[in-house]
Amino acid sequence: MTDDRTVEDLLRTLAPQVLGLLVRRHGQFDRCEDAVQEALLAASTQWPEQGVPDNPRAWLRTVATRRLTDEWRSESARRDRELAVALREPTYAPPADAEPAVADADDTLTLLFLCCHPALTGSAQVALTLRAVGGLSTAQIARAHLVPEATMSQRIRRAKQRIEAAGARFTMPAPGERDERLRTVLRVLYLIFNEGYTASSGPDLHRAELTGEAIRLARILRGLLPDDGEAAGLLALMLLTDAHRAARVGPDGELVPLAEQDRTRWDAAAIEEGIALITEALTWSPPGPYQIQAAIAAVHAEAPTAAETDWRQIVALYRLLARIAPNPMVTLNQAVAVAMVDGPRAGLALLTALDADERTAGHHRLAAVRGHLLELAGEGGEARDAYLAAARGTTSLPEQRYLELRAARLAAQR
Structure with missing residues (x-):
């Protein structure tokens, strides 16, 4: 028997890899994503009892491919026509290492860009990213956002339909669009984190499933784009902010403001990693909004007490932030x-x-x-x-x- 948490972590890691492979081979993002979700569901029920297969990615790809093949063959029977793509698809999965490693990275990044397509609303981008790249089920996403599963299912379905209607292809955006799409990806991950860190509604201040997933996805993005300062800045910002989590809620679930928090309860490892990330990024990258916000969070983190906070440095950083990214929340x-x-x-x-x-x-x-x-x-x-x-x-x-x-x-x- 395998630990459920181990299986869940593995499935979230493999989900975008398998989906990327299928979409790159067949197109039809909507159907491929549904097939991968069914494969993930099958794995989540079978692997804890039967053990993780030797080649888990190949297992998922096989199950998802068979799901696609069955659907295509069913349509063929109904419409009395053959689907050549399905008939050409092998019923076995080659070893995972048969795929070049770069394909996984490229596919995951392409998926992130696809889920953040400009044809989608912000809420749709968030939901689709959590499902297609994060590997969360519709039920998990619905619970995290405190909406009925049917509502979230419709939101995700409409998002996939809009992507198809927009004629989006499973390719990286053109060079002229890439920077703008990357800013959208960063914003979507930031929205996911913020919704988890301070839930906009409901009885709980914090939703760990969202902050944890946002940090995991930000780590993936940072790994895919090691030369992007804003990707590093966003991850640093999340780590430095999430480091306060244990101290910002009192024994009865009440909110504890920053100035009153017990700083011995802050996550020292997350703070160390976040400070190292932003310090290194600022040595070679022009400062962007996420880097500046991370720098502000680092100043707070470095203060032994609230009274020792270097507020003058923070004011200077906010002035810089207001100049390059004016926003009412910044003000x-x-x-x-x-x-x-x-x-x-x-x-x-x-x-x-x-x-x-x-x-x-x-x-x-x-x-x-x-x-x-x-x-x-x-x-x-x-x-x-x-x-x-x-x-x-x-x-x-x-x-x-x-x-x-x-x-x-x-x-x-x-």
Whole structure:
């Protein structure tokens, strides 16, 4: 008998390799992806009891290929025509080492680009990436996003149909499109991580299946693109952020803000790896948004206590980030850093422009940051109102409880 976790990890590693091989041979991404999912399901039920086969990738490829062949033959019988591709496909799988190693890498990267096709919405890109490259089942993805399995199944099905309708091929994007598509891939992995690190809704603050998968995929991308500074920066950012996980939740599941966390509970190994990654990347790569965010996270990680944080360095990094990648969320975080250096009024002044920005006007995070800065400025009544507005705006129960607690403490002080 084989450990279930070992099997799951192996299947997630092999899933994009097998799917890449099938799509490269046959096209028809939609059908190949369904066939691979069936093969993964069969393996997840058989391997823990019967043991992992000597050549697990070949086993998966054989099962998936037979699934495709059966489907094609069934269509042939119904339509009274033969499908030559199916008849030419061997019913055995050659050894895994018969495929050049570079094909796996190329196929996995091509799959990532395909799943992040511009014809898809952001939510569809996330779902398809988790399924096709991450190897997660539709049920797992649905649970992670707190939606019914049928809803997620429809989302994934529509995504595959849109890719087919767009005429996308299983090839790397043209040189002119590659950089833009890579930025989309990085953004999708970042979205997966963020949704896991601070769940946008539901009773739990953190969803380890999403952060773990995002980090795993970021490692794969970093391995495929060792000369890309932003791929290194994204992985470093995830590691440095996830290192806080054990300390950011209290004994009753409540949110513990960064300044109040027990830093002895931070993951020292993840911090060491993240700092090494970003330090090395910044020596040879022009700084991009993920690298700068990773550098900010590294400054926080290097401070022995919250009081010893080098806020001036953080302010300088946020100014650079705002210059190369202006974004209201950057301004929101920058306001907190500025408040720590120049006082809360200076931070509040930066928030004024966000009230007129439709991306943040009414957003609960804007209200939460305003409440924090007003509290620092000694404006307890206004801070309480802002915290309560933020609590009403979030669908995350841990965030809601934290914000309501802050408001209640201020009310008790009046």
